[in-house]
Amino acid sequence: MSEKGKISRATGILGAATTLSRVAGLVRDMLIATLFGAGFGTDAFFMAFTIPNLLRRFFAEGAMTAAFVPTFSAVYHQQGRQEAQRLLNICWTLLLIVMLVVTLCGVVGSPLIVRGIGFGYAGVEGKLALTDLLNRIMFPYIFFVSLLALVTGVLNVLGHYFVPAVSTVLLNVAMIVTALLGYSYFEVPITALALGVLIGGVLQFVIQIPVLHRHGMRLHVDGNFTDPMVRRIARLMLPGIAGVAIYQINVIVTRLLASFLPEGSVSYLYYGQRLFEFPQGIFVVSLAQAVLPTLSRQVSENDTVGVRESLRFALALILVVTVPAALGLMLCATPIYSLFFMSGAFDIEAVHQTSMALIAYAPGLLFVGMSRVIVPLFYARQDTRTPVWISFWTLLVNAGLGLLLMGPLGHLGLAWALTLSAFFNALLLMLVAWRRFGVFELQGLLWTALKMLPALALMALVVTQILQMGSWEVMSGRVEKGVLLAASVVAGGGTYLLLCLLLRIPEATYFAHRLKLRLMRRGGGA
Template sequence: MSEKKHLTLAAAVLALATLLSRCAGLIRDVVIAAFFGAGYGADAFFMAFTLPNLLRRFFAEGSLTAAFVPTFSAVRQQQGEAQAHHVACQCWGLLLLVMALVTAVGILLAPLVVPLVAAGFGTVAGKLELTVRLTQLMFPYLFFVSLLALVTGILNVYGHYFVPALSPVMLNAAMILAALLFSSRMAVPIEALAWGVVVGGLLQLGMSLPLLRRYGVRLRPGWDWRNPAVVRITRLMLPGVVGVAIYQINVVVTRLLSSFLAEGSLSYLYYSQRLFEFPQGIFVVSIAQAVLPSLSRHAVADDRSALLDDLRYGLSLILLITLPAAAGLLLCAKPLFSLLFMQGAFDVRAVHQTALALMAYAPGLVFVGLSRVLVPVFYARQNTRTPVWISFWTLLVNAIAGLLLMRGYGHVGLALALTLSALFNALALGWVLRRQLGPLGLRPLFWLGVKASGAAAGMACVVFWLLQQGDWPAGQTWRNGLVLLGAVGSGGLAYLLLCRLLGVALVRDLGMLLRRRRPAGR
């Protein structure tokens, strides 16, 4: 199987699994919105989830995966399966110990740390105390998902993507059931969601762990932490942790600033970011995750030409997908929140405010996508330091822009600040990568972007006209549902047709690849 075909199929499998998990996540958010709305309890829960979720990115999806996958791939390729399994066991033992300590410390220090990141909550009676309590309840989630990240990295190296990407369905299901079945039975209803998070994390790990046996991997805690591969992973993780920390501090800064705004501002940002992350999780993360093992193999073989070829292919896929997705989010923001969320405690005002935030987030989808494909090139070359420095400057851009924009635009200004910082991050990564590797051969990518933008503009006209046929203040009606479905479907078909008319060869090639045919000239 050709490299491009393998990457496309891997990304497609990841996208399918992620689509299912994101749909479950959307249902979860609709349930949370209906039960808790955008106010006191919801603000406390979303802020409380910040710390364990932040540390999850530190120790799991970001730094651990970026350090482990290239090293594990290299050991497996150069030293064989037995040594690769040995390294996995040593990492498992080290991770068990470290995450148990981090979880315990997090629970103990929550009363000291939470007031720092939720300072604005102190002006509302009981809100800060509730946030501390919820944070302590949810910290064990960090332990389970960090172990899951290691399992996922091993499975990805062996070419298994589907089940790990599908595992968030268990988290979403646990939270939905907690809200539906237990929130009304608890003295503090929002605590049911916190318990759902912990149970969901345990179920996620339990869903993926047994799959390792299929590849002959049996994870038993090892204590040979002086193993060269383990030392290399640890050294690569340290700057990676800092880099991910800086990126996630962007989120913390945004939530800290939002805590000083009107009540509900943090919830508006959360709900809008969740819809923003829907296409990001399905397409952007899937492509980035699929391309990392391939880039790592080429880096180990010192094959610069193949590495850049995969980079260009990944960036092309990102542009082809995120340009229409960003336009769709911009146009469909109000219809989406009106149709999916406007019920129970989530009223017309909440629909309007969350839609405005999503419109500010939407253009950032393109820049986040480009960054998510550029960063793995640094990781594949075992260079985790450079993205750290770029992330640091990105943090400053976000903080300064947020402080300036929130004064006149409130929570919408904070969303726009994140979009501007994402643009800066993508440009900086591309500039530094060119200085390190030389010319990247991105001219065809520029013309692909021009053509895809033209197709997305034509698609936007179709979607805009169809959306005018809906009555969005009416909220959840069958007519509105059919109008939105028709607009999305017609927009997608219009985009593909316009891409073909404009000569976007990648659309044709993708169809051939997914039909298991080799495109001509490849």
């Protein structure tokens, strides 16, 4: 199979599995909105979940994965399974120790952490105390998902993507079940959600172990922390830690600023970002995970042509998929929240405020996608320092814009600040990579973007005409809303894809061809 085919196959598997998780996540968020709305309790929960969730992204999608996967891949392909197993044992042991210390510090130091990230809550009686309680319950979650991240990296190198990706469904299922069962049981109902986070983290890790064993890998204790490969991973991680930490500080800064805004602001931003992350998780993260092992292998083999083609293909896919997805989110923001969230404690005002946040976030989908694809190029070349400096400047831009815009625009100003800083980050990454590696074919990407314009325009027209037939301001008429929203998505998406094919955009043609082959194989086997 060609490298292009491997990336597409891995992306497809990850995308399908992640779709299941995102759907479960949508159901979870609908339930949270219905039971708890957007106010005191949800503000406390989302703020409390900030640190463990950001640490999850730090390890699962950040410095550790970026440093471990290329090194483990090189050892596995060049030195064999036995040496790879030994490296896994050492990293496993070291991670156990580190995460145990981090978890204990997080639980014991919870009051200080909560006051630091939610300082604006101090003016609301009981809000900091509730946030502290929820944070203590959820913090051990990071222990299990960090171990999970290591196992996931190994399975990805071994070519297994589905179970690690689909395991994230368990977190959402656990939160849904505990919320339903514990809502009337706990004195503070939202405590049930925090318990569900912890249970979900345990389940996510446990389900990976049998899969790892089937691939002939085991988790054993090995304290040889002076091994050269471990030191190599540590060296790669150190600047990566700074880079990922800067990104996470970016999010913390946004939450901190939002804590000074009117009640509900943190929740509006959370609900908006959750829907923004839906297409991001299905495609962008999946593609980035699939690209890193391929780029690592091509760089280790000095395959410059392969690196250039893999990067061009990945960036073109990001462009073709994220731009219509972002446009669709902007056009469908109010209908989506009206259909799925407007119920119980989530009223029309919450729908409007959250929809505006999503509209501000949506354009950032392209920029986040570009960054996710370009950063692995630096990591594959064992350069983790450059993304650190770019992330640092991005942090300053986000903080400055947030302070500037939150006054006149409220929580919308914070959302726009993140989007504009994402653009700044992607632009710097592309410029530096272009000058240093010379692997970009910008002319081809610009030509693809120009060819997409008529398809995007007609898609917007079709979607708008259909959505105008709905009554999105009222809670009733859920069936009618569902039909109209589904019709707009299908008609708009179909129009866009058809025009892309007629305009002969290569990436659209490529996927249509692969889809046709897959359907023919299924038909032949029936």
